[in-house]
Amino acid sequence: MDKATQYGRVFELFDGDGDGRISAKELQQCVEAIGGGLTEEEAEAAVEYLDADGDGLVGLEDFVRFVDGGEEEEKAKDLREAFKMYEMEGSGCITPKSLSKMLSRLGESRSADECQVMISRFDLNGDGVLTFDEFKVMMS
Structure with a gap:
């Protein structure tokens, strides 16, 4: 059912x-x-x-x-926590530098340029960073 x-x-x-x-x-x-x-x-x-x-x-x-x-509230809360791990010092967005830093901590070294390419796939407004809303789209 x-x-x-x-x-x-x-x-x-x-x-x-x-x-x-x-x-x-x-x-x-x-x-x-x-x-x-x-x-x-x-x-x-x-x-x-x-x-x-x-x-x-x-x-x-x-x-x-x-x-x-x-x-849905629980999923949104979990996503918000994950987003905070990747964002740059409370800036409200994930930058290539902050993504590179977090991936390095996880044992997945990537250059800032590689991270920029990763971000560009989900950067809906083309500003070069990921907002929380763009991060949600990426994670769905």
Whole structure:
């Protein structure tokens, strides 16, 4: 069973009246059914936080984004940590020099020119360095 199907089934459990959206009351009832507890205010705040289209209800897309988001946040955090290892003294970018230095530490000696070629493959804006967004593209 794929993720979308799994999320859809869980969503249906939360969606007590079957209207394709989860209300604060439905969220509160479902959490109580599994042994948890949410006040009415907490349930309303959770729905408001998850509700992307502002209709006061959580749709399937909102639900999937929330459930799947935890994994994405962890990946982004890991990427940010990796990026910090390669960037030059907090400059916010990876330069040929900083890449060369880090590769040397890892036992992969490369000249600054070789590193420039490596960077140029993913340097989307052509400024000669890698920003975090360009690094994310490279790592995906």
